[in-house]
Amino acid sequence: MSLRDLYKEILPVAIEFLESNSFVDVSKGVHNFTVILRQDPPLITRAQCLFILPKLQTLLHIDTHDDLLIETCVCFSHLSSFASDQVYNSGTLIPLIQILFKTKNFNVIKYSLSAIFNIVGKSSDYRNDAIESVSLIEQLLYIFDNYDLDVEEDDNVDFIEQQSLMIFELYNDNPLVPLYRLLPFLNYFKQWLYIPNYEIVENTMKTITNITSIEEGVQCVVENNALIERIVQIINGRNDDDQEFINRILHPSISTIAHICKSKSSHIDVIVKLGILETILSLISHDDSTIRYVVYSTIVNLTSQCTNQILQTMIDLGYFTTLLNIFEQSTVTIKNEIIAIFFNLISLSSQLDYLINIGYLQSVTLFLQSFSKKKDFKLVLYSLEIILYRGSLPKENNSKDKVGSKRELDRIVNSLNPYIKLCKSLQIPKLLNQLFKNTNDKQIKSQIKSILEDFNNPNSFVKP
Numbered sequence: 001m002s003l004r005d006l007y008k009e010i011l012p013v014a015i016e017f018l019e020s021n022s023f024v025d026v027s028k029g030v031h032n033f034t035v036i037l038r039q040d041p042p043l044i045t046r047a048q049c050l051f052i053l054p055k056l057q058t059l060l061h062i063d064t065h066d067d068l069l070i071e072t073c074v075c076f077s078h079l080s081s082f083a084s085d086q087v088y089n090s091g092t093l094i095p096l097i098q099i100l101f102k103t104k105n106f107n108v109i110k111y112s113l114s115a116i117f118n119i120v121g122k123s124s125d126y127r128n129d130a131i132e133s134v135s136l137i138e139q140l141l142y143i144f145d146n147y148d149l150d151v152e153e154d155d156n157v158d159f160i161e162q163q164s165l166m167i168f169e170l171y172n173d174n175p176l177v178p179l180y181r182l183l184p185f186l187n188y189f190k191q192w193l194y195i196p197n198y199e200i201v202e203n204t205m206k207t208i209t210n211i212t213s214i215e216e217g218v219q220c221v222v223e224n225n226a227l228i229e230r231i232v233q234i235i236n237g238r239n240d241d242d243q244e245f246i247n248r249i250l251h252p253s254i255s256t257i258a259h260i261c262k263s264k265s266s267h268i269d270v271i272v273k274l275g276i277l278e279t280i281l282s283l284i285s286h287d288d289s290t291i292r293y294v295v296y297s298t299i300v301n302l303t304s305q306c307t308n309q310i311l312q313t314m315i316d317l318g319y320f321t322t323l324l325n326i327f328e329q330s331t332v333t334i335k336n337e338i339i340a341i342f343f344n345l346i347s348l349s350s351q352l353d354y355l356i357n358i359g360y361l362q363s364v365t366l367f368l369q370s371f372s373k374k375k376d377f378k379l380v381l382y383s384l385e386i387i388l389y390r391g392s393l394p395k396e397n398n399s400k401d402k403v404g405s406k407r408e409l410d411r412i413v414n415s416l417n418p419y420i421k422l423c424k425s426l427q428i429p430k431l432l433n434q435l436f437k438n439t440n441d442k443q444i445k446s447q448i449k450s451i452l453e454d455f456n457n458p459n460s461f462v463k464p
Helices: 003-018 023-037 046-058 066-082 084-089 093-102 106-120 124-133 136-146 154-171 183-192 198-211 215-223 225-236 243-261 265-273 276-282 289-305 308-317 319-325 332-346 349-357 360-368 377-392 406-416 418-425 428-438 442-456
Strands: none
Touching: 003 023, 003 046, 023 046, 023 066, 046 066, 046 084, 066 084, 066 093, 066 106, 084 106, 084 124, 093 106, 093 124, 093 136, 106 124, 106 136, 106 154, 124 136, 124 154, 136 154, 136 183, 154 183, 154 198, 183 198, 183 215, 183 225, 198 215, 198 225, 198 243, 215 225, 215 243, 215 265, 225 243, 225 265, 225 276, 243 265, 243 276, 243 289, 265 276, 265 289, 265 308, 276 289, 276 308, 276 319, 289 308, 289 332, 308 319, 308 349, 319 332, 319 360, 332 349, 332 360, 332 377, 349 360, 349 377, 360 377, 360 418, 360 428, 377 418, 377 442, 418 428, 418 442, 428 442
8 A cells, every 4th residue: 555545544534533522532633634734745635624624723722732732733834835715714814823822832833823824825815814803913023022033043044934925925015014013023134134044035125125115114224223234235245146146135135225215315325324336336237137227226216316425426436437338238228227317417507517528418319319119218308408408508707788689699608508519519409300200209299399499599498
């Protein structure tokens, strides 16, 4: 007789044991079910699960002997891994969570949470039930607060791995979990980021990324000095040859930095002091396209919020010359991001001459030379409008009241606006005419028409 056939014969005996009033028999029955459920695939049908679930559920009680309660939770852990719908529909989720509040036995806690993990991982409805009906998140926090989990022990690492994923799934895009319910976990997150386990670090970083998607979350993360230092340390200590690390850990780490850079300048100051500017610059030409994209998004956010001092540091580090040097070889998506970065800079009048001098308009020419619906022409046109307007502003000792005629005014303003001559030498008006013919976008046509009128009548500039 094969081992599988033997297990099949055990099943009716196990069911009979469960019906007994004897503690020993019930214990044998639960153990036998656990053995059967451990097989791959389990030697039990979902219909048979429905039959035994009510009896197993009655054992989820604090008065149940610890050994039997542990075995029951182990059984549910295996049962929920292949029949989570049946376990949930039997009403077992709530008793599994409630037992967490009552027991002091860590093995009961561990296997109950394993079963809960299997159930809530199946459906957002199941997760919401766990959050609304019983305070699962608060119970998880209570467990971490009251049990010293030595991360040198493999069992504890496995436990943290599972809970880090459950916390991420419970919070991910879930309006039922307001931020304040997760904030107490931040002190644990900073510890988990030191555990040499990719799953734990990835789950933790993805949760932190979600937390920093709102302003209050950014503030809490940035104010946790040890946590933000560890995040920057992870990025700085990356191994660019380790593709698994890049995909699973580096991406959410930089995404968190991107969220911070979209926040207040005071928050940006914190990560700049940790050396993040040098780090981001080193990632501009990263081999992985998803990393490059989030890096450029970070720089877009950074240039829209940072102080003049930080901007000057970025100039000194060579950020913008580097971006223009790689512009021509970049994908359309990255070119759009670079255009967005320079649009932010152009909006700062103090940096306009610098940007023109390092070749921004030459990059605009390259951008306009070929038509693609994927290109963000609107942002390029906005930047041209700003450049031409700024160039038209009167310089010192050249006020309009010193000019006699309109023709003379047009001639002088034209000569005083250095950007008109440069744009014409780069054939930008001609390229704009071509774009006007190629596009059906009414807003783009309107922008082009306005810019071309400004080229022809340099005294008519209107502030963008």
